[in-house]
Amino acid sequence: MDTKASSSGGTPACNENIRIGAARPVSALAFIYDRSATRSHSLLDLRLIGCQNYAARWGWEVAGTWVDFGDHAIDIQRPQFGELLDAMRTQAGRRKVICLVHNWGRLAQDGDVCLRQQQRVAQAGGCTATTFDESDERRRAVLSGVGCW
Numbered sequence: 638m639d640t641k642a643s644s645s646g647g648t649p650a651c652n653e654n655i656r657i658g659a660a661r662p663v664s665a666l667a668f669i670y671d672r673s674a675t676r677s678h679s680l681l682d683l684r685l686i687g688c689q690n691y692a693a694r695w696g697w698e699v700a701g702t703w704v705d706f707g708d709h710a711i712d713i714q715r716p717q718f719g720e721l722l723d724a725m726r727t728q729a730g731r732r733k734v735i736c737l738v739h740n741w742g743r744l745a746q747d748g749d750v751c752l753r754q755q756q757r758v759a760q761a762g763g764c765t766a767t768t769f770d771e772s773d774e775r776r777r778a779v780l781s782g783v784g785c786w
Contacts, residue, residue: 665733667697668721668763671743672710684739691768692737700724700734713750722761729762736765 669688673681685702692699703721705712725734736758738744744765745751755773758765764774 663732665697665735666700666728667692667735667737668700668725669702669737670721672705674710687768688737725761725763734763740767
């Protein structure tokens, strides 16, 4: 830590600058999501590892992993996805938040449902990205005038 000492008996003067170190930029916060309706989790595990590796490559901190299983994985209302959005909302005002999925199909196979899920992420203050370098951030920035990156 680099500080500037005062010459007035150890008490810093009011208009004296005190350096306490260079500010480090805050990395984006990734919220990993997936869903699995099958009993086998081997492919799920590979997708989740891929998301972890992708976040690490970009220097993103991982907030956690949320997975909906069984019937919840195919319903429109997904409990774990809702929990992810709640957690994302708490961080959105502090830093960039990203819902990271392996591919768009992890949100939903149906295009309209996938778009609704992306809209829910945007309403929580974030963007959605895939491990294939796809993101809705640019499109959302153009449509709303704001961006999260």
